[in-house]
Amino acid sequence: MTRPHRIDGLQYANWSEKIFRQMREGGVDAVHVTIAYHETFRETVLNMEQWNRWFERFPELIVQGRTGADVRRARAEGRTAIIFGFQNPSPIEDDIGLVEILHTLGARFMQLTYNNQSLLATGCYEAEDPGLTRMGREVIAEMNRVGLVIDMSHSAERSTLETIEASTRPIAITHANPHSWHPALRNKSDTVIRALAEAGGMLGFSLYPHHLKGGTDCTLASFCEAMARTAEMVGAEHLGIGSDLCQDQPDSIVEWMRTGRWTKGVDFGEGSADAPGFPPMPDWFGDNRDFGTIETGLRDAGFSAEDVAGIMGENWLRFFDEGFGAS
Amino acid sequence: MTRPHRIDGLQYANWSEKIFRQMREGGVDAVHVTIAYHETFRETVLNMEQWNRWFERFPELIVQGRTGADVRRARAEGRTAIIFGFQNPSPIEDDIGLVEILHTLGARFMQLTYNNQSLLATGCYEAEDPGLTRMGREVIAEMNRVGLVIDMSHSAERSTLETIEASTRPIAITHANPHSWHPALRNKSDTVIRALAEAGGMLGFSLYPHHLKGGTDCTLASFCEAMARTAEMVGAEHLGIGSDLCQDQPDSIVEWMRTGRWTKGVDFGEGSADAPGFPPMPDWFGDNRDFGTIETGLRDAGFSAEDVAGIMGENWLRFFDEGFGAS
Numbered sequence: 001m002t003r004p005h006r007i008d009g010l011q012y013a014n015w016s017e018k019i020f021r022q023m024r025e026g027g028v029d030a031v032h033v034t035i036a037y038h039e040t041f042r043e044t045v046l047n048m049e050q051w052n053r054w055f056e057r058f059p060e061l062i063v064q065g066r067t068g069a070d071v072r073r074a075r076a077e078g079r080t081a082i083i084f085g086f087q088n089p090s091p092i093e094d095d096i097g098l099v100e101i102l103h104t105l106g107a108r109f110m111q112l113t114y115n116n117q118s119l120l121a122t123g124c125y126e127a128e129d130p131g132l133t134r135m136g137r138e139v140i141a142e143m144n145r146v147g148l149v150i151d152m153s154h155s156a157e158r159s160t161l162e163t164i165e166a167s168t169r170p171i172a173i174t175h176a177n178p179h180s181w182h183p184a185l186r187n188k189s190d191t192v193i194r195a196l197a198e199a200g201g202m203l204g205f206s207l208y209p210h211h212l213k214g215g216t217d218c219t220l221a222s223f224c225e226a227m228a229r230t231a232e233m234v235g236a237e238h239l240g241i242g243s244d245l246c247q248d249q250p251d252s253i254v255e256w257m258r259t260g261r262w263t264k265g266v267d268f269g270e271g272s273a274d275a276p277g278f279p280p281m282p283d284w285f286g287d288n289r290d291f292g293t294i295e296t297g298l299r300d301a302g303f304s305a306e307d308v309a310g311i312m313g314e315n316w317l318r319f320f321d322e323g324f325g326a327s
Numbered sequence: 328m329t330r331p332h333r334i335d336g337l338q339y340a341n342w343s344e345k346i347f348r349q350m351r352e353g354g355v356d357a358v359h360v361t362i363a364y365h366e367t368f369r370e371t372v373l374n375m376e377q378w379n380r381w382f383e384r385f386p387e388l389i390v391q392g393r394t395g396a397d398v399r400r401a402r403a404e405g406r407t408a409i410i411f412g413f414q415n416p417s418p419i420e421d422d423i424g425l426v427e428i429l430h431t432l433g434a435r436f437m438q439l440t441y442n443n444q445s446l447l448a449t450g451c452y453e454a455e456d457p458g459l460t461r462m463g464r465e466v467i468a469e470m471n472r473v474g475l476v477i478d479m480s481h482s483a484e485r486s487t488l489e490t491i492e493a494s495t496r497p498i499a500i501t502h503a504n505p506h507s508w509h510p511a512l513r514n515k516s517d518t519v520i521r522a523l524a525e526a527g528g529m530l531g532f533s534l535y536p537h538h539l540k541g542g543t544d545c546t547l548a549s550f551c552e553a554m555a556r557t558a559e560m561v562g563a564e565h566l567g568i569g570s571d572l573c574q575d576q577p578d579s580i581v582e583w584m585r586t587g588r589w590t591k592g593v594d595f596g597e598g599s600a601d602a603p604g605f606p607p608m609p610d611w612f613g614d615n616r617d618f619g620t621i622e623t624g625l626r627d628a629g630f631s632a633e634d635v636a637g638i639m640g641e642n643w644l645r646f647f648d649e650g651f652g653a654s
Contacts, residue, residue, distance in 0.1 A: 041369070041372075042368070042369065045368075045425070045428055046424070048428060049422070049424030049425070049427070049428060052424065052427050052428075053424070095376070097373070097376030097379065097380075098372070098376070100376070100379050101372055101375060101376060101379075101432065104431065104432055104433070105428065105431055105432065106431070
């Protein structure tokens with residue numbers, strides 16, 4: 001039998017040949033990579049230029065992915081498809097025309113907010129969530145039109161529910177866990193998870209320690225049990241992995257992720273003054289070579305072979321097929 | 328017999344539904360349109376956004392063209408393929424990585440210079456022509472790699488000859504005429520035309536009055552005779568039309584074309600203080616509906632049916648097939 005596809009719904013590593021080789025060792029067929037946190041349009045294009053250099057330098061390991069078909073082709077060629085995404089709408093600045101331009105350049109996911117209020121919607125760390133803005137509703141329609149998937153991983157509850165309602169196409173929460181399992185501000189309520197799934201959306205389970213029950217000490221069994229409970233609630237076909245792997249990043253990067261240029265002060269985000277840096281990953285998931293461990297964990301949690309295949313990648317692949325083209 | 332393709336190698340009109348409809352009336356299957364004269368990268372992207380709005384608004388008339396196959400498809404669907412190009416390397420600024428980014432966004436032609444010295448090469452109005460710069464040689468290699476065609480319409484002699492030599496792929500002079508027919512600074516020597524053709528390149532004959540013998544009063548017979556003499560010299564398969572049609576543009580636009588932001592003064596370019604604006608077009612070529620007139624003129628000048636088909640579009644189509652993909 002053919003091995004099912006293995007797809008990661010989000011990573012933000014300090015990219016290197018070493019990591020690209022680990023993707024191949026781990027049999028990872030596609031990764032949605034973050035190429036902007038707070039970057040302007042021009043800065044985002046510079047990040048794309050850096051990826052173009054990697055594609056040119058390591059053609060035997062990686063290739064840009066724009067469609068589900070690209071992921072299948074990458075797999076057949078023994079490469080990993082790299083799919084661009086933004087954790088913030090900063091790349092479109094105040095210009096809705098940049099949605100199509102960035103989609104043409106390969107962007108396939110964009111979060112409407114990153115923790116804070118944006119021009120479009122509200123982030124999960126704001127005290128108030130007034131919901132979608134005027135521009136937010138316009139940008140959702142444009143993203144739906146061109147096939148740029150809406151990602152609400154870092155968004156607040158009302159904004160997320162209004163987005164699911166306003167979007168004519170399924171959306172994604174690429175990297176977050178159920179709040180009922182671990183009540184972090186970044187994790188999602190059952191209300192959101194149900195609405196997401198009812199609208200055909202996808203939830204990528206995160207392995208970032210601050211999103212895990214017990215943090216770094218979270219066990220594989222507990223993680224897979226949380227997936228099993230969520231599958232009972234909404235069906236396994238809406239679940240995937242979005243590891244949020246930030247491999248080899250220096251702590252200066254988590255500072256950039258949290259504070260960008262919006263404050264002169266310090267914001268610890270999900271960290272704290274005592275532990276301001278990246279938290280250590282659980283010992284059972286350190287890099288791209290460890291996806292097989294999760295697969296084993298899912299089987300041990302009682303998932304069928306079909307459900308395991310879906311969660312490890314086939315569900316994301318179906319979602320890419322449906323979400324990445326023009327409407 | 329199927330009508331041969333009709334392709335215009337350059338236009339810079341004041342685009343409107345009226346002009347798009349005239350393209351259809353004239354049976355024009357593809358047009359290379361200028362989307363930057365002196366624009367920065369961001370300004371060029373804004374121009375692409377404007378085109379995206381037109382593609383969205385007039386899908387029954389126009390469609391973006393990126394390949395020869397797109398031109399054939401446009402024709403089968405009764406639309407005109409619009410192919411983006413720049414008359415100056417200003418859109419890449421000082422960043423070679425923007426060559427690939429802009430190619431991904433659909434750019435298929437880029438001039439290395441527009442009249443003046445650029446970061447890459449020398450324009451035809453400079454007193455001295457020191458030839459290709461260090462960055463010029465790097466950018467030529469990158470354009471060759473990604474399939475962005477080099478256009479030397481506004482370049483000086485030595486820079487043009489060195490570019491033909493340095494480029495591993497055929498280049499184009501999309502809109503200019505033989506200097507031996509009409510000795511304008513913008514027209515090309517027989518040395519350049521021979522070198523261009525020997526390297527597999529294309530010369531698009533211009534209908535801009537300053538490039539024509541007799542200017543606005545140039546006759547169709549004289550124009551076609553110039554093409555016939557050039558075909559005798561290098562072969563009709565290297566010739567096409569590049570009308571340089573600037574339909575409906577106000578004179579403020581020819582000022583922008585000539586002076587951009589490089590001078591606070593006035594530069595009349597090919598015009599003069601007495602006639603600073605756009606010159607009137609010859610009465611036999613006023614807009615896109617008049618390509619049939621040129622076709623008749625070519626037949627009357629003694630060209631074979633095959634050569635007429637080549638000059639009116641099939642030669643450009645073959646060149647697009649060979650030039651627009653990655654090497």
